[in-house]
Amino acid sequence: MNIDYSPEELAFRREVRDFLQAKLPPGTRRKVLDGLPLIKSDHVNWQKILYEQGWAAVNWPVEYGGTGWTPTQKYIWANECAMAGAPEVVPFGMKMVAPVIYTYGNQEQKHRFLPGILSSDHWWCQGYSEPNAGSDLASLTTSAVRDGDSYVVNGTKTWTTLGHYADWIFCLVRTGGPGVKNQEAISFLLIDMETPGITVSPIITLDGLHEVNEVHFDNVRVPLENRIGEEGRGWTYAKMLLTHERTGIARVAQSKKRLQTARELASNTSHGDGIEDDESLMRVPSFAQKVAAIEIELLALEFTELRTLSAVSTGQAPGPESSILKIKGTEVAQAIDELYVEIAGYYGLPFVKAQFGGEYEGPWVGPGAAANSAPRYFNNRKTSIYGGSNEIQKNIICKAVLGL
Amino acid sequence: MDFSVSEEQRMLRDSIAKFIQQNYDFHSRCELVGSETGFSAAHWQLFAELGWLSVPFREEDGGFGGSAVDLMLMMEAFGQGMVVEPILPSVVLSGGLIAAAGSEVQKRDMLGALMAGRLQLAFAFSEPQSRYNLANIKTRAELQGDSYVLSGQKSVVLNGGAADVLIVAARTSGGQLDDNGVSLLLVNADTDGLVRQDYATVDGHRASEITFDKVRLPATDLLGEAGGALPVIERTVDRVSLALCAEAVGAMEVAYRKTVEYTRTRKQFGVAIASFQALQHRMADMFIECEMARSIVIMAALQLDAHNGIAPRAVSAAKSRVGRAARLIGQEAVQLHGGIGVTEELDIGHIFKRLTTVQYMFGSTDHHTRRFASL
Ligand SMILES: Cc1cc2nc3c(=O)[nH]c(=O)nc-3n(C[C@H](O)[C@H](O)[C@H](O)COP(=O)(O)OP(=O)(O)OC[C@H]3O[C@@H](n4cnc5c(N)ncnc54)[C@H](O)[C@@H]3O)c2cc1C
Numbered sequence: 044m045n046i047d048y049s050p051e052e053l054a055f056r057r058e059v060r061d062f063l064q065a066k067l068p069p070g071t072r073r074k075v076l077d078g079l080p081l082i083k084s085d086h087v088n089w090q091k092i093l094y095e096q097g098w099a100a101v102n103w104p105v106e107y108g109g110t111g112w113t114p115t116q117k118y119i120w121a122n123e124c125a126m127a128g129a130p131e132v133v134p135f136g137m138k139m140v141a142p143v144i145y146t147y148g149n150q151e152q153k154h155r156f157l158p159g160i161l162s163s164d165h166w167w168c169q170g171y172s173e174p175n176a177g178s179d180l181a182s183l184t185t186s187a188v189r190d191g192d193s194y195v196v197n198g199t200k201t202w203t204t205l206g207h208y209a210d211w212i213f214c215l216v217r218t219g220g221p222g223v224k225n226q227e228a229i230s231f232l233l234i235d236m237e238t239p240g241i242t243v244s245p246i247i248t249l250d251g252l253h254e255v256n257e258v259h260f261d262n263v264r265v266p267l268e269n270r271i272g273e274e275g276r277g278w279t280y281a282k283m284l285l286t287h288e289r290t291g292i293a294r295v296a297q298s299k300k301r302l303q304t305a306r307e308l309a310s311n312t313s314h315g316d317g318i319e320d321d322e323s324l325m326r327v328p329s330f331a332q333k334v335a336a337i338e339i340e341l342l343a344l345e346f347t348e349l350r351t352l353s354a355v356s357t358g359q360a361p362g363p364e365s366s367i368l369k370i371k372g373t374e375v376a377q378a379i380d381e382l383y384v385e386i387a388g389y390y391g392l393p394f395v396k397a398q399f400g401g402e403y404e405g406p407w408v409g410p411g412a413a414a415n416s417a418p419r420y421f422n423n424r425k426t427s428i429y430g431g432s433n434e435i436q437k438n439i440i441c442k443a444v445l446g447l
Numbered sequence: 448m449d450f451s452v453s454e455e456q457r458m459l460r461d462s463i464a465k466f467i468q469q470n471y472d473f474h475s476r477c478e479l480v481g482s483e484t485g486f487s488a489a490h491w492q493l494f495a496e497l498g499w500l501s502v503p504f505r506e507e508d509g510g511f512g513g514s515a516v517d518l519m520l521m522m523e524a525f526g527q528g529m530v531v532e533p534i535l536p537s538v539v540l541s542g543g544l545i546a547a548a549g550s551e552v553q554k555r556d557m558l559g560a561l562m563a564g565r566l567q568l569a570f571a572f573s574e575p576q577s578r579y580n581l582a583n584i585k586t587r588a589e590l591q592g593d594s595y596v597l598s599g600q601k602s603v604v605l606n607g608g609a610a611d612v613l614i615v616a617a618r619t620s621g622g623q624l625d626d627n628g629v630s631l632l633l634v635n636a637d638t639d640g641l642v643r644q645d646y647a648t649v650d651g652h653r654a655s656e657i658t659f660d661k662v663r664l665p666a667t668d669l670l671g672e673a674g675g676a677l678p679v680i681e682r683t684v685d686r687v688s689l690a691l692c693a694e695a696v697g698a699m700e701v702a703y704r705k706t707v708e709y710t711r712t713r714k715q716f717g718v719a720i721a722s723f724q725a726l727q728h729r730m731a732d733m734f735i736e737c738e739m740a741r742s743i744v745i746m747a748a749l750q751l752d753a754h755n756g757i758a759p760r761a762v763s764a765a766k767s768r769v770g771r772a773a774r775l776i777g778q779e780a781v782q783l784h785g786g787i788g789v790t791e792e793l794d795i796g797h798i799f800k801r802l803t804t805v806q807y808m809f810g811s812t813d814h815h816t817r818r819f820a821s822l
Contacts, residue, residue: 172786175714177715177786178716178785179715179716179717182715182716201786246792247791247792248789248791249789249790249799249800251791255790312578313576313577313578314578315576315577315578315583316580316624318624324578327817329813329816330813333813384803384807385813387807388578388579388811389578389602391649391804391807392603392649392654392804392808393603393646393647393656394648394649405644406644408656409602417649417800417803417804418649421649421789421799421800422789424778424781424782424789424799425786425789428785428786428788432782432785433782434723434725434726
């Protein structure tokens with residue numbers, strides 16, 4: 044066992060650092076480090092810079108434009124991006140639908156869809172959940188009925204993250220009739236958001252922002268050629284990907300950076316019982332212990348992730364261990380979010396939404412990182428709910444690992 | 448020993464519950480929160496008519512009695528409705544300061560108008576560096592002839608935007624952290640040299656940043672003794688902390704009840720999600736936390752009414768314990784609701800937000816745990 048980097052890996056890290064230093068737009072970087080909401084152009088501009096560098100699709104096979112990096116290089120990349128304050132990749136195109144397309148799609152589909160994802164010319168969103176199919180996703184009812192050379196899709200998808208930005212949506216739909224077993228009745232469709240019959244309506248989250256949507260399908264005609272793989276196999280495709288596409292799910296690098304920033308912030312925050320700057324919150328033992336406890340948890344999580352990555356690199360498929368990464372990754376990140384609220388003190392209260400936009404010219408209320416601390420904490424409660432809730436992850440562990 | 452409520456207390460509680468039922472459904476609350484002033488002047492007038500604004504004050508000051516137990520019962524009832532009218536900052540906090548420190552004339556003039564619903568107040572105490580230390584004050588008021596000249600910055604002044612008069616904690620002597628030298632000044636909101644930036648808070652209330660640049664005030668606008676305000680502030684903030692804790696208990700009760708109700712109706716995997724024992728135990732924990740919080744708030748209210756000197760310790764115990772309960776119940780309520788819990792569309796998320804801010808106002812959970820240990 045060892046965790047040392049080779050000279051090549053160190054050189055790679057240097058290259059990555061130089062690149063981030065030179066290319067990451069300062070405005071976007073500032074927002075990421077202060078925990079402020081990003082807008083579409085922040086994401087797209089950055090992705091395009093990565094595309095030009097050939098680093099947009101970290102995990103894709105080289106033949107489709109991937110980097111061909113080793114797991115260690117990917118790990119270095121994730122860490123350096125987080126430390127530099129680079130935006131996280133919006134996963135729907137790059138990490139979710141692309142692997143389905145290059146694994147199960149036909150040649151035509153690969154040619155048609157992968158380049159637009161790689162270059163970030165097409166924004167994708169994920170249409171899985173429905174109002175009555177959340178944790179029990181397989182009970183989804185959005186239907187796709189064959190009519191000539193197309194499907195006619197009817198139903199409602201919900202919680203569609205950034206669907207209002209999207210050019211395309213990938214959906215799980217029901218193609219089988221009532222008699223067919225759930226797992227054989229679901230198909231995987233790619234749908235152009237411009238198709239007549241689609242309406243997108245906003246859902247406002249607890250941070251007051253428009254991030255998620257309901258997407259309604261009213262007799263939407265989707266060409267048969269937009270179906271991935273076989274009819275009735277969509278569930279299998281979606282599931283296979285769930286267990287394979289788990290890199291970065293623990294978000295260790297982001298949490299490390301966020302914790303480091305929180306510590307800096309606390310060091311510059313008066314604990315109130317001393318004369319200003321020389322008596323910081325970090326000097327309060329109960330607070331310092333809280334920070335230490337989170338850091339310790341994060342270390343255990345990091346090494347759990349490294350063990351998983353290393354198992355994958357030796358050819359083993361990540362199993363239900365990825366549930367540990369999901370549960371602990373979100374718990375640690377949420378604890379850090381809470382730390383920011385605590386550091387902000389009274390300045391966690393003001394909700395000056397206009398400050399988050401680029402054009403705000405009024406006086407800034409409170410220190411920069413305090414402004415979005417509470418809204419971000421509220422919003423990030425989602426992370427233990429989505430992507431298979433933490434309760435569902437524990438059910439998976441009970442069943443698949445403990446044999447219960 | 449007797450934990451029963453009196454007939455009068457029961458009527459107070461019931462009348463607030465009835466008001467909430469008739470006027471304060473989720474939709475109406477959202478409209479108030481989004482309105483220009485952030486609360487309803489008509490509701491405020493009604494509160495005055497029904498005597499609710501008089502509850503925290505002694506009979507000799509024209510009030511309803513002023514016991515901490517009454518205050519607790521009232522605030523718990525308001526908490527159940529997530530009421531946004533500024534009872535806490537205007538009446539309990541600022542009114543409390545006037546009742547505790549005001550001259551007979553000040554009390555007669557201001558408390559009368561406050562209880563009649565004609566006056567809005569705010570207490571400007573916290574500063575960017577002060578965190579939860581009430582003595583940490585840089586704002587200064589210099590006596591020049593028969594005026595005070597006030598300069599400094601106050602942060603997150605609750606109800607600052609609606610207040611007709613601000614009570615400002617300022618140093619008339621001493622260093623930034625000294626116990627002595629803190630004075631309270633009454634400042635009209637429209638005085639020259641006062642600049643306010645009003646905003647909404649994350650929990651649907653309102654607050655302001657306020658700066659004072661050489662604001663000139665008659666020396667008679669002092670509330671209480673020059674330099675001796677800190678003990679009054681501490682006592683009053685203790686009462687406010689208790690009131691806030693009681694409000695939180697009301698909100699926690701609603702949060703766990705609504706969660707139970709929701710999980711009984713929400714179906715996944717062909718059954719109500721309430722049928723999963725993993726979730727049942729979590730709701731049992733929410734209930735337990737709520738009852739523990741309720742108990743410690745009653746304890747603190749009784750100690751405040753006993754005037755026996757251990758009230759500060761009791762209040763810190765309550766604030767610390769309620770903070771823990773509010774955290775768990777708020778987070779779990781959202782988690783058990785699933786996605787709908789993190790949206791503005793359902794009341795549960797709004798309750799979660801308030802159950803978050805109560806943990807950090809007037810001393811965080813951590814602050815009060817340390818204060819408890821030190822007293
Ligand atoms: C902000 C946000 C963004 C999202 N983005 C997307 C997106 O882009 N695309 C998309 O398709 N979906 C998205 N989702 C949907 C997300 O995947 C679902 O919210 C999630 O699957 C949970 O479903 P639900 O909200 O219906 O909760 P429910 O399934 O109703 O669950 C409610 C509670 O019951 C618990 N529970 C359910 N079943 C069990 C069980 N068997 N045992 C124990 N506990 C159980 C859950 O853990 C949860 O605590 C998003 C959600 C949110 C909140």
